[in-house]
Every structure is written in structure tokens, then in C-alpha cells.
Amino acid sequence: MTAAPATPDLPATRPAGCPFDPPAEYATRRESAPTAKVRCPAGMEAFLVTRYADVRAVLADRTMSSRGASSVHVNPNADPDEEISPGSIIQLDGAAHARLRKKVIAEFTVRRVAALRGYVRQLVDSHLDAMLAHGSPADLVQHFALPIPSLVICELLGVPYADRERFQRQSATMVSTDATREEGEQAYHELSGYLAGLFTEKQRNPQDDLFSRLSSAGADDPLTMEELVVLGLSLLVAGHETTANMIALSTVVLLEHPGAREAVLAEPERAVEELLRYLSVVQWGVLRYATEDVQVGSRPVRAGEWLVAALNSANRDESVFAGADKLDFERESPRTHVAFGFGAHQCVGQQLARVELQEALTGLFRRVPDLRVAVPREELEYKHNTLVYGLRELPVAWG
Ligand code: HEM
Incomplete structure (x- = not known):
């Protein structure tokens, strides 16, 4: 008697020389085993859902629980x-999610995000000034890509200017893959303590920011301190x-593709959308838990089973995106991607992420038109094992 074949591992290896393409196995799976079991790095088995239509169906299904989201499956300590x-x-x-989401979404309306654009532009400019003053070559990750999103979240939450540098340092440590576990935990505790203090201060002295509005005693159904601290940390983790x-990745992609810089300067909204699809940085997809028996495509899934909705695979599905492996700024419906779930x-x-990307990339290529990667491409170190795909550093040069 032959033993049943072992469950294969969640695909992890990107094709040699193609750092922006997901593992080749996704294409094979979309063709012949679109929803099939894999073993995840955290040890559990899950159905890997690879086709665009199935990924959307799983994520739209209200019987799917997000309790393991977004990524318990790839964290062996979770x-x-x-x-x-x-x-x-x-x-x-369900209702607990809807209550919180309704409050948070009110902070990201078109009007609020448009009001933040000016601040983002200012940040882009001041960080480019500092990078240019530092001189060529410089690490674009440290000088530009990392600090901007963290400072935008400070602005959103209403972190006072005097505290922003410390906040930024701690948040960089909290999300860093180079920090030790102890360093990460310490940064997490310090940030939680800091946000709890901010909560108390905003209750006493409310201002025009998210923390003040959501903690205000006058608000309808205000959030508790615990809710608001965890929400603040969630925004930081999700948005930084x-x-x-x-x-950082978009910069390399734009430098590698002839004409791409001009395209981003001419039509930043369209170009950013295609970059989001092409890069799909939430590289391990998002995890769901079936609370009822369901059908995904032709595959029955039982209550109690896990599923991984592979966003990067869905975004390369040829049945939706013709020439899916190509960066193509002329796509008819650039927003159909699922990079945001x-x-x-x-x-x-x-919407805020879009504004940050549009401002960062247009600001960078307008101010530094002769930007180039300062090392041979094969020396760039990509983050293959982290939740979010990226670059450890990006040495750039100009002049
Ligand atoms: C390019 C940047 C970004 C990408 C690719 C991205 C991607 C995603 C994805 C895929 C999800 C869905 C997770 C799931 O279904 O389990 C998500 C949810 C979320 N993101 Fe983002 N995100 C980005 C930027 C941001 C920013 C700037 C913020 C806020 C400052 C943010 C806050 C959130 C929050 C709070 C959720 C959870 C929403 C909920 O559960 O209702 N993200 N993001």
C-alpha cells in the first residue's frame, strides 16, 4: 500500500530573476487545482484559493470568519x-466588526483623505530635501519610503508633533523584521502605553483628529480605551x-520599465492602480475560517476548515487581466484588482494609500529625474519571508 501524498507547502519561491512575479505554482494551480489544500508555515492545513472569482467569492461570503486574519497562517508564533x-x-x-468599521470608515471619507493630501505632499517634499542634502547614494527605504506612511498615521491619529519622531522610531521597530522578538514586543508595549496616554489627553482636550472623535464622551457609543489603543495599533500595522x-518596490519597477516614469507622472491614479495589482504586496494572501459548509468553485469546504485567499494569484488571473504578468498602464478597468482585499x-x-503612493512617486520622479538604483539589480535584497513583500533597503543614486 502506498502512503497518501503529503500536503504540499504553501508556495513560497518566486521564479528566479523575476522578483515581482508570484511563485509560478500559482498559475498551475489556477489551471488544474484552483482550490486545494496546502500546509501553511504556521502548521495548519488550509485550502489555497487561487482564482480571481473564487477569491472574491470567499471574501464576500459572510459565513467566513476573519478571526485568523490577516495572516495567522504564516506566523508560527500566532x-x-x-x-x-x-x-x-x-x-x-458580524455586528462587532460592522460597529467598529462604521466608525473608522467615517475617518477615511473622500473629503478627509483629500484634506490629508496637502500634508502628504509636504512630507514628500521635506523628505526629498533631506535625502538630497544627505547626498548620493542614499537608502530610499530609510530616507523616504518608511517615514512617510508612519508620519501620515501620526497626523491621522493626532499624535502631537513633538512626539512624532519617537512614535516613528517605535513603530519602525514594531514592524521591522530585523528587530529581535524582544525589541518588537518592547516597541509594541511602549506604543500601546503611548496611545493609552493619548486617549486620556484627547478625552480631556479633544481636537480635530481620529482619536479625539472616537474617544469623545459626547460621541454616540464612544470606543473604550482598549478598543481605541488596539485600533490605533491596527491602523499602524495595516497602513505602515x-x-x-x-x-520602494514601485520605485524599482518604474526604474526598470522604459517609459514607466513618464506614465506615472502623466497619469498617477492609473499607474498606481496597476502597480498595486502587479505587486500585490500582501504576499501570503488573507486567511479565512469556514463557519458553515460551503462550496468554493466546485470544491466543497467544511465548517471548521481554513482558507487562504491568494490575492497575488487572483491579481495575475489571465481570465480577468489579459497579459496578467505584464505591467500595463493601459488596462481598461485598472481598479478591478484585489490588492486591497x-x-x-x-x-x-x-484611498489614503493611493494618495500616499501618487504623491510619493510623482514627487520622487519630478524632483529626482535622473534617479537610478545604485547597485546591480541582483544585489537587491527582497523580503521573501515577511507578511508584506518589500525591499530591505534600496540604495539609489542621482547626479
Ligand atoms: C498599499 C497599501 C495597502 C495595502 C496593499 C493594504 C491591503 C489591505 C488588505 C489586503 C486588507 C484586507 C485584509 C483582510 O481582508 O483580511 C486591508 C485591510 C485593512 N487596511 Fe489596508 N492596505 C494598505 C494601506 C492601508 C492604510 C494606509 C491603512 C490606514 C492607515 C490601512 C488600514 C487597513 C485596515 C484598518 C484594514 C482592516 C479593515 C477591516 O477589517 O474592516 N491599510 N488592507
């Missing part, structure tokens, strides 16, 4: 049965790494 904190928007389901890595948990910060 406990999928851990109790969920009431402010952890990304993991809540993702946007920072998108800025889909359904009830679709990214609340997406």
Missing part, C-alpha cells in the same frame, strides 16, 4: 484560537508596512 481583542477590526466578524513597501474587510485605508 495562536489561531487566541481571544480576539475588541479593537482588532481586521479579525472581528504595506504603503512603505509599495513605495474584497468584501466586508476590504482595506479602509485604500
Whole structure:
């Protein structure tokens, strides 16, 4: 008797020499095994959902729980049965999620995000001034890509200017893959303590910011301190790494593709949308838990089973994106991608992320038109094992 074949691992290896393409196995799976079991780095088995239509169906299905979201499956230290904190928007389901989301989404309206554009532009300019003053070559990740999203979140939450440098340092350590576990935990505790203090201060002296509005005793159904601290940390985790890595990776992609710089300067909205699809930085997809028996495509899934919605695979599905492996700024419907997820948990910060990317990339290429990568391409170090794909550093030169 032959033993049953072992469950294959979640695909992890990108094709040699193609750092922007997802593992080649996704294409094979979309063709012949679109929803099939894999073993995740955290040890559990899950159905890997690879086709665009199935990914959207899973993410739109209200019977799917987000309790393991976005990525318990790739964190060997995470406990999928851990109790969920009431402010952890990304993991809540049903009414508890809807209550929190309604409050948060009001902070990301078109008007509020448009009002933040000026601040983002100012940040882009001042960081480019500092990078140019530092001189060529410089690390674009440290000088530009990392600090901007963190300072935007400071502005959103209402962190006073005097505290921003410390906040930024701690948040960089908290999300850093180079920090030790102890350093990461210490930064997490310091930031939680800091946000709790900010909560108290905003209750006493409310201002025009998210923390003041959501903690205000006068607000309808105000959030508790615990909810608001965890929500603040969730915004930081969800909005910092993702946007920072998108800025650095997009820069390399734009430098590598002839005519791409001009395209981003001419039509930043369209170009950013295609970069989001092409790069799909949430590289391990998002995790869901079936609370009822369902059908995904032709595959039955039982209550109690896990599913990974592979966003990067869906965004390369040829049935939706012709020539999906090509960067193409002329796509007819550039916003059909699922880089921001889909359904009830679709990214609340997406408009803000778009503004940050548009401002960062146009500012960079306008001010430094002769920007180039300062080392041979094969020396660039990509983050293959982290939740969000990116670059450890990006040495750039000019002049
Ligand atoms: C390019 C940048 C970004 C990308 C690629 C991205 C991607 C995503 C994805 C894929 C999800 C869905 C997770 C799931 O379904 O489990 C998500 C949710 C979320 N994102 Fe973003 N995000 C970005 C920027 C931001 C920013 C700037 C913020 C806020 C400052 C933010 C805040 C959130 C929050 C709070 C959620 C959870 C929403 C909910 O559960 O209802 N994100 N993001």
C-alpha cells in the first residue's frame, strides 16, 4: 500500500530573476487545482484559493470568519484560537466588526483623505530635501519610503508633533523584521502605553483628529480605551508596512520599465492602480475560517476548515487581466484588482494609500529625474519571508 501524498507547502519561491512575479505554482494551480489544500508555515492545513472569482467569492461570503486574519497562517508564533481583542477590526466578524468599521470608515471619507493630501505632499517634499542634502547614494527605504506612511498615521491619529519622531522610531521597530522578538514586543508595549496616554489627553482636550472623535464622551457609543489603543495599533500595522513597501518596490519597477516614469507622472491614479495589482504586496494572501459548509468553485469546504485567499494569484488571473504578468498602464478597468482585499474587510485605508503612493512617486520622479538604483539589480535584497513583500533597503543614486 502506498502512503497518501503529503500536503504540499504553501508556495513560497518566486521564479528566479523575476522578483515581482508570484511563485509560478500559482498559475498551475489556477489551471488544474484552483482550490486545494496546502500546509501553511504556521502548521495548519488550509485550502489555497487561487482564482480571481473564487477569491472574491470567499471574501464576500459572510459565513467566513476573519478571526485568523490577516495572516495567522504564516506566523508560527500566532495562536489561531487566541481571544480576539475588541479593537482588532481586521479579525472581528458580524455586528462587532460592522460597529467598529462604521466608525473608522467615517475617518477615511473622500473629503478627509483629500484634506490629508496637502500634508502628504509636504512630507514628500521635506523628505526629498533631506535625502538630497544627505547626498548620493542614499537608502530610499530609510530616507523616504518608511517615514512617510508612519508620519501620515501620526497626523491621522493626532499624535502631537513633538512626539512624532519617537512614535516613528517605535513603530519602525514594531514592524521591522530585523528587530529581535524582544525589541518588537518592547516597541509594541511602549506604543500601546503611548496611545493609552493619548486617549486620556484627547478625552480631556479633544481636537480635530481620529482619536479625539472616537474617544469623545459626547460621541454616540464612544470606543473604550482598549478598543481605541488596539485600533490605533491596527491602523499602524495595516497602513505602515504595506504603503512603505509599495513605495520602494514601485520605485524599482518604474526604474526598470522604459517609459514607466513618464506614465506615472502623466497619469498617477492609473499607474498606481496597476502597480498595486502587479505587486500585490500582501504576499501570503488573507486567511479565512469556514463557519458553515460551503462550496468554493466546485470544491466543497467544511465548517471548521481554513482558507487562504491568494490575492497575488487572483491579481495575475489571465481570465480577468489579459497579459496578467505584464505591467500595463493601459488596462481598461485598472481598479478591478484585489490588492486591497474584497468584501466586508476590504482595506479602509485604500484611498489614503493611493494618495500616499501618487504623491510619493510623482514627487520622487519630478524632483529626482535622473534617479537610478545604485547597485546591480541582483544585489537587491527582497523580503521573501515577511507578511508584506518589500525591499530591505534600496540604495539609489542621482547626479
Ligand atoms: C498599499 C497599501 C495597502 C495595502 C496593499 C493594504 C491591503 C489591505 C488588505 C489586503 C486588507 C484586507 C485584509 C483582510 O481582508 O483580511 C486591508 C485591510 C485593512 N487596511 Fe489596508 N492596505 C494598505 C494601506 C492601508 C492604510 C494606509 C491603512 C490606514 C492607515 C490601512 C488600514 C487597513 C485596515 C484598518 C484594514 C482592516 C479593515 C477591516 O477589517 O474592516 N491599510 N488592507
